Amino acid sequence: xxxxxxxxxxxxxxxxxxxxxxxxxxxxxxxxxxxxxxxxxxxxxxxxxxxxxxxxxxxxxxxxxxxxxxxxxxxxxxxxxxxxxxxxxxxxxxxxxxxxxxxxxxxxxxxxxxxxxxxxxxxxxxxxxxxxxxxxxxxxxxxxxxxx
Ligand code: DQA
Numbered sequence: 001x002x003x004x005x006x007x008x009x010x011x012x013x014x015x016x017x018x019x020x021x022x023x024x025x026x027x028x029x030x031x032x033x034x035x036x037x038x039x040x041x042x043x044x045x046x047x048x049x050x051x052x053x054x055x056x057x058x059x060x061x062x063x064x065x066x067x068x069x070x071x072x073x074x075x076x077x078x079x080x081x082x083x084x085x086x087x088x089x090x091x092x093x094x095x096x097x098x099x100x101x102x103x104x105x106x107x108x109x110x111x112x113x114x115x116x117x118x119x120x121x122x123x124x125x126x127x128x129x130x131x132x133x134x135x136x137x138x139x140x141x142x143x144x145x146x147x148x
Pocket of ligand 1: 105108
């Protein structure tokens with residue numbers, strides 16, 4: 001059974017981007033943590049990052065099909081700034097029925113008001129916000145916990 005670890009714009013800069021906000025771990029570190037956590041639960045993590053909305057949508061559609069075919073449990077998704085702007089990501093998740101746990105490394109509600117609204121949250125199974133990169137690990141564990 002697969003689990004998609006999906007990261008949106010600028011998350012490739014983790015480790016060097018505003019480390020006081022996002023921490024010292026690189027995206028490779030996050031991916032390694034996710035692969036390890038998933039495999040300890042009998043899941044195969046497929047890690048993908050893109051700075052392009054359309055590529056994220058294509059991946060969501062592909063995993064919607066894998067989910068329908070019983071081959072994927074869902075996606076852990078940090079949409080980056082697209083969280084706050086993208087009706088298209090909302091529609092993609094809703095349209096293909098992929099279960100998503102939305103993750104934000106920082107506490108977006110303690111930041112600028114333009115980060116307080118998420119287009120993804122209404123179509124997510126749940127959200128994990130402000131727990132640093134541990135949020136990815138907790139989201140993977142959360143998928144398994146709620147599917148049992
Ligand atoms: C983020 C929060 C977003 O507001 C921001 O645009 C990001 C990262 C987070 O993980 O805290 O790129 O999604």
